[in-house]
Amino acid sequence: MTSISQTAGRSLRPSSSGGFFRALASGAYALFERLERRSAIKTLNELDDRALRDIGITRCQIEDAVYGQVRAELTRYL
Template identity: 55%
Template sequence: MTAQVLKQHLCERHSFAFWASMEMTMTTISSAAAAPVRSSMVGGLLRLLRVWGDALATYWVRREAIKTLRQLDDRTLRDIGISRCHIETAVTGDLDLELVRIR
């Protein structure tokens, strides 16, 4: 049934005045297509590589800091507020300085 025939049928059958003046048009609803799976996989791989790169860079910086602190003498370490056995935990940030005060 076409729109014109439907309009005429409604006007005759129900005799509503507004049906005569009403214009029927058809609309389509369009939605964007889903993103291809490949691009999300590439994005996930790039995020993973970035996370690994950041972790590797952090590891290298921490190892260099530990190496530098180990080259210091005990007196200098005491002035900083750490002892030789706490160098690694101090570099990683796990050391609670309130608990390990050196006298």
């Protein structure tokens, strides 16, 4: 008598829990990124204008610098 493995009839598609955990990890990563950026903005806002000028940004460019929107402008000076 031969036996048939129970796994032979199962499909190879991923379970729905994999998608849930992937979405959960993605949300946690997005939250972590947001908290890190808010912390960077707070730290830069605590600097005086001279220190900001030393790193090549003005006070009105802080959020753009943290979110990477003035990168091309900053690399021109490096």
